[in-house]
Amino acid sequence: MRKANFIVSGVFAVFAIVIIAISLTFPPSNHGVPGPGMFPIIIASLILVSALSLAIKTLTMNKEEDTAIDLKSKNILNVYVTMVGMIVYFVLLPLIGFVVTTTVMLILYIKWYGKRSWLKTILIAVIFVLAIFFLFGSVLNVPMRFGILI
């Protein structure tokens, strides 16, 4: 947890500094009435102070209080692979279209996680995607056409 806390505080500190730097370019206050930059600067300063206090607290933390965070075990790697899969899906979605991309995505995930027969997997995926497509596209009137293959 120590390392993670330092990373969190570092990331947030950079985040806060970027906000402050951008906010300083905004139009200034007018006759005592705060401009668009004032509130972001206040909040970013709060974030900066909290990030620093988290770092200091972590430095003075007892070793016994430290808990390990699992970021590398096989179970977690599966999460990363899933995330990458979702990003690929997100990129392909507007290029290929909702129905086809989503069906393929579902088939691959269900097959990977569940080790069911191909036929069963494909059947589940197709029925679910068509149900969603019909529900949102026809009943709720959301235009579901993302790309060429529907």
Next chain:
Amino acid sequence: MLVEVLTSVFNIQIFLFIILGVFTGICIGALPGLTATMGVALVLPLTFGLDAIPGILLLIGVYVGAIYGGSISGILLRTPGTPAAAATAIDGYEFSKRGESGRAMGISTVSSFIGGVVSVIALWLIAPQLAKLALRFSAPEFFLLAVFGLSIIASISGNSLAKGVLCGGLGISLSFIGIDGITGFPRFTFNDINLLSGMSFIPVMIGLFAMSQAFRTIEDIFTPDQVSQKISHVWPSKSDWKIILKFAPISGLIGTIIGIVPGAGAEIGAFVSYSQAKRMSKRPELFGTGIPEAIAAPEGGNNGVTGGALIPMLTMGVPGDAVAAIMIGALTVQGLQPGPLLFTEHTTLVYSIFLGMFVANVAMLVLGLSSLKLFVKVLSIPKAILTPMIFVLCVVGSYAINTNFFDVGVMLFFGIVGYFMQKVDMSVSPAVLGLILGPMAESNFRRALLMSEGNYSIFFTSVIAWIFVALIFITLLGPQITALFKRKTA
């Protein structure tokens, strides 16, 4: 108006929506890994095409059902379906070990109903009065109210104040994106057309609550699903009734009060009720061994939160918990602004919500007592199939709000961010509450200074303002002062 409210709730269409909501909610709550917040976030897109009353009652049904449903898997598997059922699982599972899971679920169902009804009554009695009071608020009071809400959220959610502030700050910072409401100046838009209108918070919420939770489920996707057992004898016995009637109403009240406090949700309501019941009980040493009051109290308490959380949401636009935050989103999509004016301009809607919430609790009782076997079957739906389907619902749901592809990216981004935030022990709720309370704080702060031409004393001119200032100080400094006091006396 009474007739309007009655006709708007007591018709078959609304009943069906409420029952559908409660049913879906119980299923979602019962499945470990799917929380009440996630359920409401996933069902939210379905309400875009509905009118305000059926839409919001559908969500309330899911909320009420899910908070109750969590106890089913808590009792049967010792894995609480939602964090709110964690306290119930302690004693509930002891019942199951004795083969009395049906009895435990009966107690849980009736207590949840009683807790829920107590909170609806409190909602009915308190909300209109609070709305009347809030009508007298102007910009300075609303600013201080938002700051008060933010300070509570930072101090009670999660283990570390610093992390709470960081999360809340992240949420507020997101709200800066887009055209500034007062000067018209574009902030943090990086010349991107999608950012000009601001970050729409429904994709952010679906990402933080549903997508990140789905990613967490992947962690143990390959561990086999647990098998559940058969249940019978659900209706509580006479002696159980006595205990339920002694503990559930008080727990419901405790839950309601906790629900009103911004940021404190059903899990806190359940645990506080559990420890209060332990203090009240004549046999505290038996808690943890499977006694009826140890189920009645947390179940009354967590469903008590449901009505309580709506009180500040409806009257002042301040969400009582993460689910209430999503409901603000649902109301906004319908063009309704939660706050005191809702009570004067949309009176029928408000009272329909109250009445509908009562109906939802009745539906929960009836479904719980009659169809428990069905809900237990839901537990055998494999997560290997369910989780990828949740991915699809997250994608479609975030797309549906503006039919904008950019929102899907926002959802996915916050799904990943939310996953890692939970990994490093940061609760995601403060971010969402910050996203709602941030703009409320900022716009009222600047409006107040516009009114006073830059004079800061405007924040200290009314009694209400002073009360808020005192409350903010107590919230932020209270824990430190008591800690200091304890150290001195020790």
